[in-house]
Amino acid sequence: xxxxxxxxxxxxxxxxxxxxxxxxxxxxxxxxxxxxxxxxxxxxxxxxxxxxxxxxxxxxxxxxxxxxxxxxxxxxxxxxxxxxxxxxxxxxxxxxxxxxxxxxxxxxxxxxxxxxxxxx
Numbered sequence: 863x864x865x866x867x868x869x870x871x872x873x874x875x876x877x878x879x880x881x882x883x884x885x886x887x888x889x890x891x892x893x894x895x896x897x898x899x900x901x902x903x904x905x906x907x908x909x910x911x912x913x914x915x916x917x918x919x920x921x922x923x924x925x926x927x928x929x930x931x932x933x934x935x936x937x938x939x940x941x942x943x944x945x946x947x948x949x950x951x952x953x954x955x956x957x958x959x960x961x962x963x964x965x966x967x968x969x970x971x972x973x974x975x976x977x978x979x980x981x982x
Contacts, residue, residue, distance in 0.1 A: 894918075897927035897948045904962050907934040914943065919978040925950040928979035947971075947978050 898916060902908035911933045919926030927950065930943040945965040965971050 893924070893950060893952065894927065897925075897950045900948050900950055900960050901929075901931055901946055901962050902933075904964075905931070905933045906936050910934040910940070917979075919947070920980065922949070922978045923952070925952040926978050928975070945971075945975060945979075947974050 894916065898911075898913060901913075902911045905911055911931055914930050914932075916927060916929035918924070919928050927948040928946070929948075930945050932940055932943045935941050946962055948962045949960065951959045963971055963974060965975070
């Protein structure tokens with residue numbers, strides 16, 4: 863009976879450790895996390911960033927991520943949610959190719975959003 867309890871505790875501890883590693887990967891190393899960090903790197907106040915609708919793009923490859931971000935501007939006010947399309951180099955060997963396009967109200971971004979994010 864005692865060895866069964868010890869074995870169960872070891873199993874639970876192993877599962878908890880695996881869950882912790884999975885959570886860490888999802889929050890810092892997953893493609894979604896890398897793309898959020900890329901978007902944040904382009905903001906005036908990256909620590910204030912709030913994301914919503916952050917999803918993998920419908921077209922354009924596995925490194926395309928679409929969403930909206932709200933962050934503080936230079937005056938300290940939140941600017942409101944702005945759409946973005948992030949292109950992250952999937953294998954991370956050539957990260958200089960990473961880029962982010964923000965919605966600045968031009969037709970170029972609107973076309974990219976329709977193509978990459980809406981799947982039209």
